[in-house]
Every structure is written in structure tokens, then in C-alpha cells.
Amino acid sequence: MRFSIVCLFLFVFIHSAEIMAQQDSSQICESSCCNNEVALPAGVMLGHVHSKGEWMLSYRYMNMAMKGIYQGNSSVTSDEVFKTYLMTPESMQMNMHMLMLMYGINKRLTLMAMVNYNQNTMNMTMFGMSDHHDHGMGGSNIHQMNSQGLGDVKLYGIYSLVNETRHKLLMNIGFSIPTGSIDVLGESNGMTEYIGKHLSYMMQLGSGTFDFLPGATYLYHKKTYTFGVQGNANIHLGYNKYGYSRGNEFTGNAWYAYRWLNFLSSSLRVEYAISGKIQGVDTSLYRHNEPSANTANYGGQTASVFIGTTWQPLRGGLKNQKISAEFGLPLYQNLNGIQSPIKYSINAYWALTF
Numbered sequence: 457m458r459f460s461i462v463c464l465f466l467f468v469f470i471h472s473a474e475i476m477a478q479q480d481s482s483q484i485c486e487s488s489c490c491n492n493e494v495a496l497p498a499g500v501m502l503g504h505v506h507s508k509g510e511w512m513l514s515y516r517y518m519n520m521a522m523k524g525i526y527q528g529n530s531s532v533t534s535d536e537v538f539k540t541y542l543m544t545p546e547s548m549q550m551n552m553h554m555l556m557l558m559y560g561i562n563k564r565l566t567l568m569a570m571v572n573y574n575q576n577t578m579n580m581t582m583f584g585m586s587d588h589h590d591h592g593m594g595g596s597n598i599h600q601m602n603s604q605g606l607g608d609v610k611l612y613g614i615y616s617l618v619n620e621t622r623h624k625l626l627m628n629i630g631f632s633i634p635t636g637s638i639d640v641l642g643e644s645n646g647m648t649e650y651i652g653k654h655l656s657y658m659m660q661l662g663s664g665t666f667d668f669l670p671g672a673t674y675l676y677h678k679k680t681y682t683f684g685v686q687g688n689a690n691i692h693l694g695y696n697k698y699g700y701s702r703g704n705e706f707t708g709n710a711w712y713a714y715r716w717l718n719f720l721s722s723s724l725r726v727e728y729a730i731s732g733k734i735q736g737v738d739t740s741l742y743r744h745n746e747p748s749a750n751t752a753n754y755g756g757q758t759a760s761v762f763i764g765t766t767w768q769p770l771r772g773g774l775k776n777q778k779i780s781a782e783f784g785l786p787l788y789q790n791l792n793g794i795q796s797p798i799k800y801s802i803n804a805y806w807a808l809t810f
């Protein structure tokens with residue numbers, strides 16, 4: 457008897473505390489519902505929906521720097537690479553500028569269109585001219601490859617399956633349209649091996665195929681923090697006009713974001729990505745030029761950790777805007793064949809809701 461009274465008391469206590477907590481957050485919610493939740497980290501896309509008729513314009517900058525040479529999960533010397541290839545990678549910079557537009561069809565479904573502008577730079581050393589063999593030739597032994605232009609256009613539908621104060625479950629389905637060029641040629645003043653010829657797969661701006669992009673996000677919201685997990689896949693449908701298909705990718709994310717002040721939050725995120733080798737081959741590429749010209753040197757597994765911060769004013773003239781940034785370092789990399797490993801990543805994000 458005593459036990460059941462205690463139980464009843466506990467139940468009423470917990471239940472009313474829960475109702476109070478919900479009322480509390482719904483009161484804040486009235487003014488601007490979506491702004492009330494602790495923001496997603498800068499590198500997480502597709503983790504939210506909009507209310508009916510609401511628009512959002514956003515810009516995301518992603519930078520990835522690669523340096524050195526890995527075979528599997530450890531570094532190898534350039535001499536090792538020269539056993540098979542004429543050139544060896546030194547470093548690479550990938551810059552992606554993404555412009556996104558979102559629109560809430562109704563309270564469950566939001567559509568998103570995204571267009572990318574990509575800039576890639578790869579530095580390589582020629583066989584016989586690496587530091588090891590160099591006799592005072594200075595920096596002239598570094599050869600650079602560049603590519604830039606529009607990437608693939610992506611269209612998404614994001615559907616809210618569960619939309620409670622605490623728990624949110626979102627599903628997204630997207631398609632990538634091959635607007636990015638896979639015809640990028642070497643510059644006339646560039647490396648002789650690539651003048652007027654296709655640059656390697658990595659330097660091309662798109663996949664050349666239609667791609668299927670399914671994913672899901674789960675969010676656990678509290679007043680001051682959010683815990684989230686997200687999985688996204690990129691499945692390349694068929695082969696492109698040159699007869700190859702990029703390796704399918706899966707990316708998993710888990711993060712914790714904590715709000716210190718009304719307008720300021722920090723996040724810690726772990727990202728795991730796995731991708732396959734390129735299937736098929738671009739027969740115009742000579743695969744012994746350098747590792748990225750060989751389809752065997754693509755794909756693998758990487759795990760990275762990101763720290764981030766978001767500035768999101770809840771009131772005032774800038775309350776419809778959000779700015780966030782993230783810095784990431786690799787924890788683990790196991791790459792297929794010979795590749796340049798990731799050194800660091802930077803994500804920056806700006807959004808305007810209207």
C-alpha cells in the first residue's frame with residue numbers, strides 16, 4: 457500500500473514536471489518555433505524542416521585540406537609511390553561553396569535545392585625531382601593542377617516523421633543531377649602529362665551520374681542541449697558517359713550541442729564516412745601518371761571529430777539569421793590504395809529565414 461502511494465506520488469510528480477517543461481518550451485516556441493532549438497553544427501545538413509510557407513536561404517563553405525601520402529592507414533614515402541607512378545601527391549585543397557534554398561510545403565514536408573561551386577587544387581612532385589633527388593632546384597619541382605566550376609545540383613525532400621517537443625525524426629530523400637563537368641582538362645601551361653587531357657577523377661567537378669541520396673536524422677532536444685544522430689548515403693545510379701561510376705558513400709554523424717547563452721551554442725561532433733572504389737574506368741586517363749588517375753586509389757574509411765560554435769540571436773533585428781563554424785581533425789583513416797590523407801576540415805555556415 458505504502459509502496460503504491462509512493463509510486464503514485466512519483467508518477468504525478470514526474471508527469472507534472474514533464475508537462476511544465478513542455479509548456480515552458482512551447483511558450484518560448486510561439487514567437488519563433490525553429491529558432492528555439494539548439495542549433496545544428498555547421499557541417500550537418502538536412503536536419504530540420506520549416507513551417508508552412510517559410511523560406512530559408514543559406515550558404516555553406518566547406519574546406520578540406522589533404523597532405524602527405526597514405527597507403528591503407530599509415531604514411532608511405534614518395535619513393536614507394538614512384539615504384540608505380542610518375543608523380544606523387546604532396547597536398548590538396550578542396551573548397552566547396554554551397555548555396556541552398558529551402559521551402560516549407562506544409563508542417564511535415566520541406567523541399568530543398570542546392571547548387572555547389574567547387575575549387576580544387578592538387579600539388580604533385582615529379583619522379584626524379586622530389587626533395588630526395590633534388591639538387592637545389594628550390595620550389596620548382598612542385599606541379600599544380602587546378603579545377604573549378606559548378607558542381608552537381610541536388611534536390612531534396614525532408615519529411616518530419618516524428619515532431620514532438622523532445623524527439624524529432626526526419627527522413628530525407630534527394631537526387632543529384634549531373635550538372636558538374638566531368639570534362640575538365642589540364643591547362644596548357646600545366647603539367648605536360650595532362651595538357652588538353654582529362655584531369656583525374658578527383659579533380660572533376662561532378663559525378664557524371666544521377667545519384668540517389670537517402671538519409672535520416674534523429675534529434676533529442678532539451679532546453680539547453682541537443683543530441684543528434686544522422687545517416688546519409690550517396691548511391692550513384694549507373695555509369696557516366698566516360699564509363700565509370702564513383703564509389704557509393706555512407707556518412708554517419710553523432711553530435712552534442714550545448715547552449716551557453718541565449719544566442720550562443722557549442723558543439724562536438726563525430727563523423728564516420730565510408731566509400732567504395734570507382735567502378736569502371738575513364739580510358740583516356742593514363743593510370744600510372746599519379747595515384748589519383750587510378751580508380752584503385754579511391755574510397756576507404758575516415759572518422760573525424762569536429763568542434764563548432766553557433767551564433768543565433770533569438771530576438772532583435774538579426775533574429776532570423778544564424779552563423780556557425782566548425783573545425784575538424786581526423787581520428788582514423790584507412791584509405792584504399794595510395795591517397796593523400798585529410799589534415800583538417802573547416803565548415804562555415806550562414807542562414808536567413810524569411
Ligand SMILES: [Cu+2]
Nearest residue numbers: 504506512558
Ligand atoms: Cu532550413
